[in-house]
Amino acid sequence: MQDILINRAGSYMHAGTEFSGGNMTHLIYNDPSFEVTHDVFPKGTVGCFYTMDTEEFEFNYIIKGRLEIFDVKEKVLLSPGDTFCYQKLERNHLFKAIDDVELLSIRKTPCFGEFEESVTHLNEILFQLQNVDGDTLSHCERVKNLTMGIAYYLEFDQSQLLNLFYAAKFHDVGKARIPVEILLKPEKLTDDEYEVMKTHSRHTYEMILEYYGPEVAKIAFDHHERLDGKGYPQGLKGDEISLAARIICVADAYDAMVVTRPYRVGMTTKNALAELRRCQDIQFDSIVIDALEKYLLDLDKEIN
Incomplete structure (x- = not known):
């Protein structure tokens, strides 16, 4: 179909960038206005959602596993099917993969290439x-x-x-x-x-x-x-x-x-x-x- 872009399962624009410890980010799609990634975090991974100077917007859908998001004030436990999004974070937030976790992430400002580099x-x-x-x-x-x-x-x-x-x-x-x-x-x-x-x-x-x-x-x-x-x-x-x-x-x-x-x-x-x-x-x-x-x-x- 010329007017529909189709990617089969396991097919990515940029597959399998492993950042450390089994953490994987697959680039599904991007253009100047947004990007979509499939992110994989092994059980026990601790990471950070951090503040940026840009008017960033990110939407995340949890495909698999439980993810705990926390800062100095509170903890929130999310499960498969849950979503979370943010725009212009006021402070950094940590996250921890309670299980093996997979996310579908959509970002308004493409950053995959910059982060990867x-x-x-x-x-x-x-x-x-x-x-x-x-x-x-x-x-x-x-x-x-x-x-x-x-x-x-x-x-x-x-x-x-x-x-x-x-x-x-x-x-x-x-x-x-x-x-x-x-x-x-x-x-x-x-x-x-x-x-x-x-x-x-x-x-x-x-x-x-x-x-x-x-x-x-x-x-x-x-x-x-x-x-x-x-x-x-x-x-x-x-x-x-x-x-x-x-x-x-x-x-x-x-x-x-x-x-x-x-x-x-x-x-x-x-x-x-x-x-x-x-x-x-x-x-x-x-x-x-x-x-x-x-x-x-x-x-x-x-x-x-």
Whole structure:
């Protein structure tokens, strides 16, 4: 039919752009006035609907799964068949996929290409790292999810939420510039090797700076700092470390402890939290640990 545009099931204008952790966006249709996408979020994904300078309008229909939308004031749980829309958000809102979720999204202002360009390059680097070490991409996604959950319970500054999101998402991307023999060494690193490994923070800063600017890059740069000043790369202490960096620091350490590696079994949630508590106000911020514990408790309730 010449006057009707038909796309068969599974046929898209742009298929399968994977942004991270299994999140997929398929472009169904776009022209200068609007676009339609099919968005897929695996269970546990935490993301952000964020304020924009444009007069954006977006309509979403939930095809599959339950989606929780929340901000500092309230939570709303949506199910298949439910819809939500927004225009010119006054503040950022987080969302969490309670199940595997699929959305049909219609946007007044096409942004697929712009978003894809800003995210794809660093994601491709993480995918390459995943092929090398088997975990960096997955680790970054888990840390991003933990970070956004912590931010909710801390009532984190809404204007900075998107910066935190991208800093957590790409906090280890600089490891792509670390020699493989050091990155994958199963034994304890020598002092010289450890100094090389620590340079991944500087590499991360440089790589994020190009795409997201100095604020996002600085958050990621500082996530290995400690409250007692014994961290790296600058030896910052106390309030010299931003709350955003302190959040990622706790999320990063927790994930490192609970995930099983080839050379060790991961800790239980209880033991990992106990280890964070042992180091609170020395290495980690106690209020961030409090927020993590609340988030994990809520997560456990949802699972059970």
